[in-house]
Amino acid sequence: MKWLIIAVAKGRLEDEVKKILDQAGLGNIIDSDSRKLIFEDEINRIRYLVVKPVDVATYVESGVADLGFVGKDVLLEQEKDVYELMDLEFGKCIFAAAGFPNTLIDKGEEPLRVATKYPNITTSYFQDRQKIELIYLNGSVELAPIVGLSDIIVDLVETGSTLKANGLVILEEMMTISARVISNRVSYRFQHDRIQQFLDEVKKGKMAYAGHSID
Amino acid sequence: MEDYVLDRGYIPFEPQLFEEFEHFAIQNPRLPREELVVLLSGKQQILLLRPDITSALMKEIYPIALKEEKCKIFYQSVVYRNNEEGIKEINQFGIENFGEIKDSTEIEIIEMAIDLLSKLPFILEIGHTGFLEGLFNECDLSKEQKNLVKRLIYLKNGDELKIWTQKNNLPKEVKCVLNELFNLQGKGKEKIELLTNCILNKQMDEAVHKILRLQEISPNIHVDFSIINELDYYDGIVFKGYYDRLNKEVLRGGRYKVISEDSEKTMDAIGFSIDTNAWIECQEDAYK
Numbered sequence: 147m148k149w150l151i152i153a154v155a156k157g158r159l160e161d162e163v164k165k166i167l168d169q170a171g172l173g174n175i176i177d178s179d180s181r182k183l184i185f186e187d188e189i190n191r192i193r194y195l196v197v198k199p200v201d202v203a204t205y206v207e208s209g210v211a212d213l214g215f216v217g218k219d220v221l222l223e224q225e226k227d228v229y230e231l232m233d234l235e236f237g238k239c240i241f242a243a244a245g246f247p248n249t250l251i252d253k254g255e256e257p258l259r260v261a262t263k264y265p266n267i268t269t270s271y272f273q274d275r276q277k278i279e280l281i282y283l284n285g286s287v288e289l290a291p292i293v294g295l296s297d298i299i300v301d302l303v304e305t306g307s308t309l310k311a312n313g314l315v316i317l318e319e320m321m322t323i324s325a326r327v328i329s330n331r332v333s334y335r336f337q338h339d340r341i342q343q344f345l346d347e348v349k350k351g352k353m354a355y356a357g358h359s360i361d
Numbered sequence: 362m363e364d365y366v367l368d369r370g371y372i373p374f375e376p377q378l379f380e381e382f383e384h385f386a387i388q389n390p391r392l393p394r395e396e397l398v399v400l401l402s403g404k405q406q407i408l409l410l411r412p413d414i415t416s417a418l419m420k421e422i423y424p425i426a427l428k429e430e431k432c433k434i435f436y437q438s439v440v441y442r443n444n445e446e447g448i449k450e451i452n453q454f455g456i457e458n459f460g461e462i463k464d465s466t467e468i469e470i471i472e473m474a475i476d477l478l479s480k481l482p483f484i485l486e487i488g489h490t491g492f493l494e495g496l497f498n499e500c501d502l503s504k505e506q507k508n509l510v511k512r513l514i515y516l517k518n519g520d521e522l523k524i525w526t527q528k529n530n531l532p533k534e535v536k537c538v539l540n541e542l543f544n545l546q547g548k549g550k551e552k553i554e555l556l557t558n559c560i561l562n563k564q565m566d567e568a569v570h571k572i573l574r575l576q577e578i579s580p581n582i583h584v585d586f587s588i589i590n591e592l593d594y595y596d597g598i599v600f601k602g603y604y605d606r607l608n609k610e611v612l613r614g615g616r617y618k619v620i621s622e623d624s625e626k627t628m629d630a631i632g633f634s635i636d637t638n639a640w641i642e643c644q645e646d647a648y649k
Contacts, residue, residue: 209608225393227609233520334517335484335583336605338547 147191150179150340153211154200155220159325162236162355164214170351192344212333213341218323219302223266229334232327232345234352241267241320242291244309245291245298249317252276253297261290262300271300271320288312362454362477362635364437365618369473369564371456374434376417382407385416388594390508392426398441398448410441410448412544414634415594418457419619426619426628431460437637454640455614457632462616464571466576467598471633474612475579477635478602481647485581487600489572510539515589519543523617545586548576556586573612590615600633604643611639 154163160178175187176194176221195211200250202216203226207294214228217237221230241264243251251258253276261281262268274277281296290296298317303309306316327348329341362374382399398410411417414436426432435456442449448472456473458466475485485491493514498506513522519542526536538559545556553573560566569586575598576582588599590613597616614633 229517231517330608332603332605332608335486335603
């Protein structure tokens with residue numbers, strides 16, 4: 147049997163994926179404490195590649211990995227040509243426009259200054275609505291409106307505590323984000339039955355993890 | 362490849378390098394704009410560096426084909442798309458057949474595609490636009506809604522499609538078909554039964570039966586009624602060829618209608634294109 151190669155986003159998502167795989171009966175193969183990047187499940191012929199979240203879709207699109215576990219935020223930002231086969235419904239958070247209370251988003255002709263780590267998502271969200279001046283930042287975007295670099299920020303919000311600690315509020319909820327299983331387009335054809343079987347197992351694991359009845 | 366198609370009566374053709382942006386964008390609304398290579402002419406006209414060969418052929422070949430009533434051409438050319446690294450040049454080889462397209466013409470084209478793929482293990486995936494169009498005719502959807510549904514189908518995003526169908530007021534039968542759409546692929550008695558149960562009108566019936574007949578040509582043909590192309594001009598059978606050593610399709614094609622400049626006359630056509638660089642790379646690997 148051919149190896150099924152799966153890219154898993156390192157970090158927060160990795161812990162949840164491990165729990166789902168365990169519940170799915172696929173064992174606890176990935177050792178997060180190890181510095182290894184490849185883990186093999188000899189019995190089920192599955193090889194897991196643990197990679198940075200932003201690289202998962204690249205591994206899958208290129209065909210190095212057949213499947214991947216990745217956040218919808220990465221998919222929306224990168225627009226890679228991969229299939230989105232399953233919504234795992236965990237790791238939920240929202241994309242939001244945030245700023246000081248009562249900040250005006252629709253400023254008409256005057257451009258809105260937006261600081262973000264997600265330039266593509268931000269540009270397409272405001273495309274037919276409001277002219278923007280995009281300020282690309284790599285992190286700590288909450289700082290931008292405080293120091294006057296931007297009017298608002300666009301970012302992922304999980305609990306909202308960082309916003310609150312910096313005196314910012316959600317001005318507009320843009321979309322909900324969750325973890326997804328993605329597939330390479332060619333693997334989907336040549337390993338269709340294998341992928342389908344894996345998805346069925348993951349679905350059971352997902353249900354069990356969420357505390358629902360499996361049958 | 363050239364010898365192969367010359368032997369079958371196809372004549373060489375060189376498509377034009379530029380396309381009008383507006384015309385192309387209207388014809389192909391789902392193709393991401395940022396992939397197109399946009400140019401400004403001296404007359405301030407917005408042009409595209411050839412994004413696709415079939416669109417150029419539809420304009421240029423139509424007058425010739427109309428005069429001759431039948432026209433079989435092939436090309437060896439380049440299309441241009443933007444990607445993360447810059448402008449990408451994609452070498453393409455293709456054949457197009459204009460005029461009366463009979464069942465035998467469709468079979469001939471499918472067989473040619475299979476011949477050109479057959480030196481390596483391959484899958485030729487085949488579907489029919491009439492299935493989805495027929496399904497859309499059962500409900501009242503706006504153009505934007507149809508584009509959204511097509512995008513979700515292209516991404517095989519069953520979960521978001523399910524949520525969308527639940528939120529929108531669609532007939533029960535349409536919801537059932539959309540929920541089963543990604544299972545309408547593969548072979549076997551069960552699949553045929555499932556497909557037959559999903560037929561809601563004559564258009565869908567014709568699409569299903571045509572594809573089931575074409576499936577008999579080769580065991581490498583896989584049926585998939587969720588097949589969607591990024592370009593919107595296909596009208597009838599559509600197909601894509603895959604090698605397992607590549608990360609995307611190596612061949613794509615289908616049936617379409619060529620429309621005259623004044624939009625008054627149409628002509629049937631069918632053809633396919635091959636990503637030449639990827640194809641050559643795979644053939645060379647096979648001989649190593």
